[in-house]
Amino acid sequence: MSARRRMRLDNAGTDLPVLLPGAERLADRARRDRLVGTMPRLHWTHGAVLAGLIVLWAGMAEAQTGAAEPGVFDALFRWMPLLLEGFGFNILISFMSMAIGTAVGVALGLGQISLLAPVRGSSWLVTQFFRNAPWLVLLFFVMFMMPFEFVVFGTVIPFPDWIKATIGLALPVMANVSEIVRGAVMSVPSGQWESSESLAFNRRQTLFMIILPQCIKRMIPPWMNLYAILTMATVLASIVGVSEMMTLTRRALAAEQNAFTLLVPFYGFVLLCFFAYCYPIARFTLYLERRYHVIT
Amino acid sequence: MAQPVLAKETVDQPEAAWTPDRPIVEITDVHKAFGPVEVLKGVSLDVMKGDVVCIIGPSGSGKSTLLRCINALVDIQKGSIRVEGQEVHVPKLDKLALRKKVGMVFQQYNLFPHKTALDNVMMAPLKVLKQDRRDVEGRARELLAKVRLTGKEASYPGELSGGQQQRVAIARSLAMGPDVMLFDEVTAALDPETVKEVLVTIRQLAEEGMTCMLVTHEMGFAREIADHIYFTDHGRIVEHGPPAEFFQNAQDPRTKEFLSQIL
Numbered sequence: 032m033s034a035r036r037r038m039r040l041d042n043a044g045t046d047l048p049v050l051l052p053g054a055e056r057l058a059d060r061a062r063r064d065r066l067v068g069t070m071p072r073l074h075w076t077h078g079a080v081l082a083g084l085i086v087l088w089a090g091m092a093e094a095q096t097g098a099a100e101p102g103v104f105d106a107l108f109r110w111m112p113l114l115l116e117g118f119g120f121n122i123l124i125s126f127m128s129m130a131i132g133t134a135v136g137v138a139l140g141l142g143q144i145s146l147l148a149p150v151r152g153s154s155w156l157v158t159q160f161f162r163n164a165p166w167l168v169l170l171f172f173v174m175f176m177m178p179f180e181f182v183v184f185g186t187v188i189p190f191p192d193w194i195k196a197t198i199g200l201a202l203p204v205m206a207n208v209s210e211i212v213r214g215a216v217m218s219v220p221s222g223q224w225e226s227s228e229s230l231a232f233n234r235r236q237t238l239f240m241i242i243l244p245q246c247i248k249r250m251i252p253p254w255m256n257l258y259a260i261l262t263m264a265t266v267l268a269s270i271v272g273v274s275e276m277m278t279l280t281r282r283a284l285a286a287e288q289n290a291f292t293l294l295v296p297f298y299g300f301v302l303l304c305f306f307a308y309c310y311p312i313a314r315f316t317l318y319l320e321r322r323y324h325v326i327t
Numbered sequence: 328m329a330q331p332v333l334a335k336e337t338v339d340q341p342e343a344a345w346t347p348d349r350p351i352v353e354i355t356d357v358h359k360a361f362g363p364v365e366v367l368k369g370v371s372l373d374v375m376k377g378d379v380v381c382i383i384g385p386s387g388s389g390k391s392t393l394l395r396c397i398n399a400l401v402d403i404q405k406g407s408i409r410v411e412g413q414e415v416h417v418p419k420l421d422k423l424a425l426r427k428k429v430g431m432v433f434q435q436y437n438l439f440p441h442k443t444a445l446d447n448v449m450m451a452p453l454k455v456l457k458q459d460r461r462d463v464e465g466r467a468r469e470l471l472a473k474v475r476l477t478g479k480e481a482s483y484p485g486e487l488s489g490g491q492q493q494r495v496a497i498a499r500s501l502a503m504g505p506d507v508m509l510f511d512e513v514t515a516a517l518d519p520e521t522v523k524e525v526l527v528t529i530r531q532l533a534e535e536g537m538t539c540m541l542v543t544h545e546m547g548f549a550r551e552i553a554d555h556i557y558f559t560d561h562g563r564i565v566e567h568g569p570p571a572e573f574f575q576n577a578q579d580p581r582t583k584e585f586l587s588q589i590l
């Protein structure tokens with residue numbers, strides 16, 4: 032690879048000015064943000080506070096209502112199977128969005144380091160567009176742009192809302208995966224390209240046999256972090272009417288006449304479910320980062 | 328991206344088969360610029376088969392760039408480079424054929440960190456030349472033995488010292504069966520004790536008749552091993568000659584100054 036090509040790749044900076052390093056600490060921080068994303072991390076205290084709040088509230092409500100009315104916990108346990116089913120749906124959407132987003136995102140990321148200027152440019156543009164668009168807007172966009180069914184050779188293939196939501200959420204995932212791939216490839220020293228080239232590897236062989244195997248480790252932590260963020264974002268699908276956990280919680284509360292005492296425990300339970308699912312992922316990501324020295 | 332633009336006078340002609348009485352590397356009036364900065368300003372030199380040539384000169388004088396032109400890691404603007412009679416500076420260059428002929432070793436070793444020493448050596452013959460795995464492995468083990476690294480086959484680069492890594496890198500280049508070896512300051516990143524073990528390996532290669540082109544700051548080694556020494560400054564060869572002559576009675580003031588600083 033010629034020096035000119037390499038320089039072109041280096042220049043594809045995409046960071047917001049606020050990320051520009053003012054000091055060594057800020058530089059480290061920026062490097063980490065670029066790799067992992069700027070989203071906040073979950074901490075175990077989040078879960079502890081949440082659980083404490085539910086118990087506290089439920090206790091208070093229980094004391095106020097008296098023995099005659101059904102208790103808060105009774106209601107929660109009654110609805111729990113349904114809510115958990117909804118949660119399973121959230122997980123399903125997150126899996127599928129992640130799978131689609133990763134597959135397309137890897138291709139897009141490789142497009143960003145293509146030697147063909149049009150491929151590189153358009154991949155960059157698509158990545159930047161979907162990375163810097165609000166997830167909810169993308170979701171709405173896909174919901175209303177896509178038909179609710181396809182007709183292929185006279186057969187009607189229904190296209191349910193939740194699939195559309197999956198696609199809508201896959202778009203920002205795709206863009207973020209694209210950046211993860213580009214960042215990881217750029218982080219491999221140029222000497223690796225050079226020595227591979229002098230050993231007669233062509234560009235494709237170099238990329239797939241030498242460069243990418245070295246970056247897999249570096250890509251896994253930010254990729255898992257992205258997954259945790261995506262999982263939390265799946266509740267956005269409730270706004271567009273998909274029957275996931277948030278939607279079901281709202282319906283359950285409606286069936287309970289929106290009793291004020293139930294609001295906090297129910298939504299608290301939703302939060303707790305997501306915390307219980309995402310926190311281990313966040314911890315494991317942190318462990319992998321330390322292990323692979325992604326952040327020094 | 329941009330292919331090298333052919334200068335009119337170097338239009339590809341059908342060439343007679345190369346014979347060892349002609350230079351194995353033939354560099355004629357090579358010009359190379361990075362943007363507006365001209366790094367090579369008309370360099371010419373010939374290397375005969377089995378020769379050991381050392382290139383010395385101050386930092387930034389274009390030594391690395393010159394080596395990189397020879398195996399087409401960088402393209403040139405003007406001039407001609409022939410390896411075994413085959414022009415390098417052509418749009419339809421057969422890169423695979425060229426890089427089989429020319430091996431290169433770098434200052435920073437550039438081993439593949441995710442592969443063991445043995446796999447590093449085996450990879451190119453296996454994946455690029457698609458040779459038989461058993462043959463390749465046998466030869467790779469021999470090469471590692473030759474650079475005195477028997478027992479380190481299963482070590483990863485991160486587990487090896489700088490000198491050991493550099494010797495793996497030499498073995499890795501040799502595995503392609505090159506006719507010419509390029510060494511770009513291969514001992515510059517090593518501590519003084521380990522420099523020697525790498526130089527011993529290079530000397531052994533030279534004694535076996537390998538054509539070598541070395542960029543080096545090891546003057547003692549250059550004097551001892553080189554058949555011919557070239558001194559570059561600001562993209563030009565300002566002085567050259569056999570080591571005895573070169574070190575004793577350098578004529579050019581820049582060469583004298585450089586030698587006085589370094590010796």
Ligand SMILES: Nc1ncnc2c1ncn2[C@@H]1O[C@H](COP(=O)(O)OP(=O)(O)OP(=O)(O)O)[C@@H](O)[C@H]1O
Pocket residue numbers: 034035361366384385386387388389390391392393
């Ligand atoms: N890829 C590149 N892009 C732009 N300029 C370059 C590039 N590579 C080298 N140069 C410039 O070309 C000049 C010669 O570089 P080169 O690496 O060939 O020098 P050198 O003689 O090997 O020096 P050193 O002893 O420090 O290795 C330097 O001024 C360098 O800045």
Ligand SMILES: [Mg+2]
Pocket residue numbers: 390391392511512
């Ligand atoms: Mg150099």
